[in-house]
Amino acid sequence: MKDKIAALRKEYPALGSAFEGRRLVYLDSACTVLKLKRAADEQRRHLLELGGCGGKRSFHALAAAMEENFYAARSAAASFMGAEAPEEIIFTAGVTDAVNLLANSFPFTAGRNEVVLSPLEHNAVFLPFERLACAGRIKLRVAPLKNMRVDLEALDKMTGPKTALVCLTHASNIFGGREDMAAAADLAHAAGARLFCDDAQYAPTHGGGGAQYGADAAAFSGHKLGAPYCTGALYVKRDLLARLRPSRVGGGTVEEVSFAGGRYKVKYLGSYQGFEAGVQNYSGASALAVTLERLEKCGFENIRAHVSGLVDGALKSLEGIRGIRVLGRREDLLEGSLISIVPEKKGFSVPDFNLFLNQQRGRFIAVRTGRHCADLACLASGYRETIRISFFAYNTPDDTAFFIQALKKYLQLL
Numbered sequence: 110m111k112d113k114i115a116a117l118r119k120e121y122p123a124l125g126s127a128f129e130g131r132r133l134v135y136l137d138s139a140c141t142v143l144k145l146k147r148a149a150d151e152q153r154r155h156l157l158e159l160g161g162c163g164g165k166r167s168f169h170a171l172a173a174a175m176e177e178n179f180y181a182a183r184s185a186a187a188s189f190m191g192a193e194a195p196e197e198i199i200f201t202a203g204v205t206d207a208v209n210l211l212a213n214s215f216p217f218t219a220g221r222n223e224v225v226l227s228p229l230e231h232n233a234v235f236l237p238f239e240r241l242a243c244a245g246r247i248k249l250r251v252a253p254l255k256n257m258r259v260d261l262e263a264l265d266k267m268t269g270p271k272t273a274l275v276c277l278t279h280a281s282n283i284f285g286g287r288e289d290m291a292a293a294a295d296l297a298h299a300a301g302a303r304l305f306c307d308d309a310q311y312a313p314t315h316g317g318g319g320a321q322y323g324a325d326a327a328a329f330s331g332h333k334l335g336a337p338y339c340t341g342a343l344y345v346k347r348d349l350l351a352r353l354r355p356s357r358v359g360g361g362t363v364e365e366v367s368f369a370g371g372r373y374k375v376k377y378l379g380s381y382q383g384f385e386a387g388v389q390n391y392s393g394a395s396a397l398a399v400t401l402e403r404l405e406k407c408g409f410e411n412i413r414a415h416v417s418g419l420v421d422g423a424l425k426s427l428e429g430i431r432g433i434r435v436l437g438r439r440e441d442l443l444e445g446s447l448i449s450i451v452p453e454k455k456g457f458s459v460p461d462f463n464l465f466l467n468q469q470r471g472r473f474i475a476v477r478t479g480r481h482c483a484d485l486a487c488l489a490s491g492y493r494e495t496i497r498i499s500f501f502a503y504n505t506p507d508d509t510a511f512f513i514q515a516l517k518k519y520l521q522l523l
């Protein structure tokens with residue numbers, strides 16, 4: 110395992126970055142993962158060697174090569190996500206784009222118009238539904254938090270005959286750990302509802318996602334795996350996909366337009382084709398496929414074990430430090446890839462500490478502080494901000510040691 114992780118580590122040029130003479134110590138992979146060199150190379154190759162138009166618009170050899178490459182990327186995403194077929198994959202610009210698409214295309218009915226959210230949902234999931242609720246199109250319910258995780262029993266009680274959709278993040282971006290997606294699928298389906306799984310934080314260090322546990326829809330963001338920005342995919346189970354009504358329409362989505370009786374009639378293409386309006390991010394999709402292939406070659410079981418080891422080591426170091434508190438339970442945190450801490454010592458200022466981390470001798474330590482776009486979780490827990498350290502395959506125990514050293518130094522200064 111160690112060899113495979115070490116070999117992968119060499120493929121992230123940004124690890125060698127320095128800003129104003131300070132070397133990067135990157136503990137912010139939950140925000141975005143540093144980019145894999147071969148992903149950048151593939152995007153460049155695709156743009157320069159292909160660079161034509163996909164989407165079955167033109168019928169010449171270059172367009173055919175583009176389409177073949179795009180479909181191969183779709184197959185790679187389908188296999189990664191655990192879909193039954195590539196036709197269940199809609200390419201998106203990431204989870205935000207995917208949830209906006211799902212929320213605005215979902216077949217709510219007068220009798221089934223409730224959406225139940227976990228309190229751990231990122232604003233990317235919360236806000237599209239909150240807007241629909243404000244417009245009076247759905248009723249929104251948010252389940253409570255328990256030990257920094259979703260209270261599944263309460264979520265179960267809130268899910269009933271009016272529930273159309275349950276949304277649950279597979280791994281929280283603020284409190285870490287992972288959620289029991291199979292249990293969530295069972296409870297949603299028992300009520301006749303659908304389940305959406307947000308794999309943004311789960312996919313990078315576990316591999317795959319909610320489809321493998323019975324979710325009807327799931328999404329991940331490519332940039333959180335080291336692929337280019339604005340890549341990602343939405344999986345929608347075939348029978349649900351057939352019932353969605355495209356919210357974004359345009360070129361490439363139409364089977365036929367007819368005119369009769371003074372009106373136009375538009376027949377949209379089936380499966381993913383009805384949802385990918387306009388020219389797509391073909392080069393990004395190709396680079397995403399290369400990224401998935403590289404991480405799969407390293408082995409997600411190895412990435413998982415490595416990251417879990419880093420979380421374990423960091424928890425051990427944090428346990429002895431007075432003046433801060435680790436949020437969540439150890440056994441839960443080991444299942445995730447990040448740790449949130451909050452200050453307890455008087456005078457500890459999170460923004461000041463952030464600045465302090467930026468100004469270490471010879472190094473700057475990149476972490477994330479604040480609300481992490483997890484406003485529901487902040488409201489439910491009462492924490493207004495946290496300091497989050499997050500890990501990926503390229504991190505080493507030395508990265509944690511630099512952070513711990515700086516944290517201790519800062520606490521001593523208070």
Ligand SMILES: Cc1ncc(COP(=O)(O)O)c(C=O)c1O
Binds near residue numbers: 202330
């Ligand atoms: C849990 C979770 N969901 C959704 C998102 C949104 O992802 P993106 O900005 O790639 O659309 C993020 C990003 O931080 C996230 O952590």
